[in-house]
Amino acid sequence: MTKLSELGPPNLGRRGREPAAELDHFYVCRNCGQLVDRRDLRQVIWHQNPEHERLEFDS
Numbered sequence: 001m002t003k004l005s006e007l008g009p010p011n012l013g014r015r016g017r018e019p020a021a022e023l024d025h026f027y028v029c030r031n032c033g034q035l036v037d038r039r040d041l042r043q044v045i046w047h048q049n050p051e052h053e054r055l056e057f058d059s
Contacts, residue, residue, distance in 0.1 A: 001053055001054065001055070001056040002053060002055055002056065003055070003056045004042065004055050004056070004057050004058055005058045007042040007046060007055075008042060025037055025039050026038065029047045031047070031050055032053070034055065043055065
C-alpha cells in the first residue's frame with residue numbers, strides 16, 4: 001500500500017472561495033471507496049488512475 005507521504009509534500013491548491021462546510025472538501029473515490037480531500041492535489045491525482053490502490057495515511 002502506498003503512503004500519502006511517499007507522494008511528496010502536500011500541494012494544497014486554492015480553489016477560490018472556501019466551501020460552506022468542511023465535508024464539501026471531500027468526495028468518495030468511485031474505484032476504491034476512499035475519501036479524497038480535494039484540497040490535496042496529491043490525493044486527487046492519485047485517485048484519477050482507475051487501477052490505483054487505496055492510500056495509507058501517515059499516523
